[in-house]
Amino acid sequence: MNAQQFLEIIQHSNALHREEISQLLKLHETFPYFQIPKVLLAKYEFDQSGGQEKDFLHWAAVTSPNRLWLQSLVETKTPLEILKKELILKTQEKERISSAKKPLPESEDSLEDGKSLMPDQVPLVNPQERAEALKKLEETLNPNKIQTDIAKEDADERVLSRKIPVGNRDGEELIENLRKKEKKEIIDEKQKAQIDMIKAFSKREFKLASLKEMANFQKQDDLSKTSTQLNNDLISESFALLLVKQGKKQKAKEIYRKLMVKFPEKSVYFTELLNALEDKI
Known part of the structure; x- marks a missing residue:
């Protein structure tokens, strides 16, 4: 990816495509201290999950010198204007410095008068x-x-x-x-831990299509291990099947009963699953 392609991604950062997300991930892996790809990925993650997913936000915050600036980029719909303004200012500054270094053209009057810019006498060197x-x-x-x-x-x-x-x-x-x-060892252990977390993520295989499903699956798995009470938000057929695979058939039966109440139009289907589970017990 060249600079022009990267600028095009910034210009429509509110509607990124899957191919552009993959390119940003490659930039993140190749240049772990480059902040802009992390910010764009955090914004995409925030827009897609409604602010629920915050994995990329943590990595962007590690390299961000200004948290208020980062929040405005991630949570608003116009981060492009902020970045474009900074790029324009930097470009104008470079042009100003370049023009200041250019030599001034000689005046025609001075040439006509025959005045030379060279000194009258050149000192002799031994x-x-x-x-x-x-x-x-x-x-x-x-x-x-x-x-x-x-x-x-x-x-x-x-x-x-x-x-x-x-x-x-x-x-x-x-x-x-x-x-x-x-x-030059890093004394701040908290900062070191954050950098280690970024390096660890760079080695992981990231599948964009199933990112949200993997996150939900991990949450359900943790709740099934640590909680003795069922959360209404986790009542689903897939969660019941997960409990059956883990050998927790009583909890799976309880979920099927709640699904019959929650979805009365599918009560016959869930009754069959419940009877099949009781036969296995």
Whole structure:
């Protein structure tokens, strides 16, 4: 995907297609710290689920410096205007900087008057001084000399590390502090956990067509394991079949009875399922 294609996706972000969602997911996996794909996916998820699903919203919030800005992008129908305004401002700023760097054309009057922009007198340079300056410049830009200096610095560091006694606790603490500073470890455990969550999601196989079904199935599975009371929102034939597979036939029978009351026009059908289940018991 090039920049023009990505801009086209932003321009109709209120009506994304499945192919565009797949492209945004690839951008999310390839560039995990790129915020805009996460925001667009969070908005699509919010619109499709009516604000019930918030998986992508969590990942977008991790990389968002302004939560109010993120909320306006996700929950309103015009995030394009905000992004377009920022893109236009950045483009104008680049054009302004580029035009400022262009040299001004020479005036015709100055050419007619014969006035030259060159100085009247050019200072003479001593050939010996010029040769010495070129020699110093060549030594400075010599790649072999640069590599030699780097190797010398590495050797000095190794010698310094050898001088530190193995059993000296202060020396070990100094080395450990240097390693921490070089690696720039993340001290905020909460932020680290959020980043790990994003990386873990990048490795998962995401199927857009069945995203909502998988989420509902997971919720039903958790409720069947942790709750002893049936929730009216979960009363369905598929949930009863799930309980039968788990060996919870008494709860499945209770669901069939409630379905007979909830859908009286299908009472004969649910009665047959209930009788078949009692025969198995």
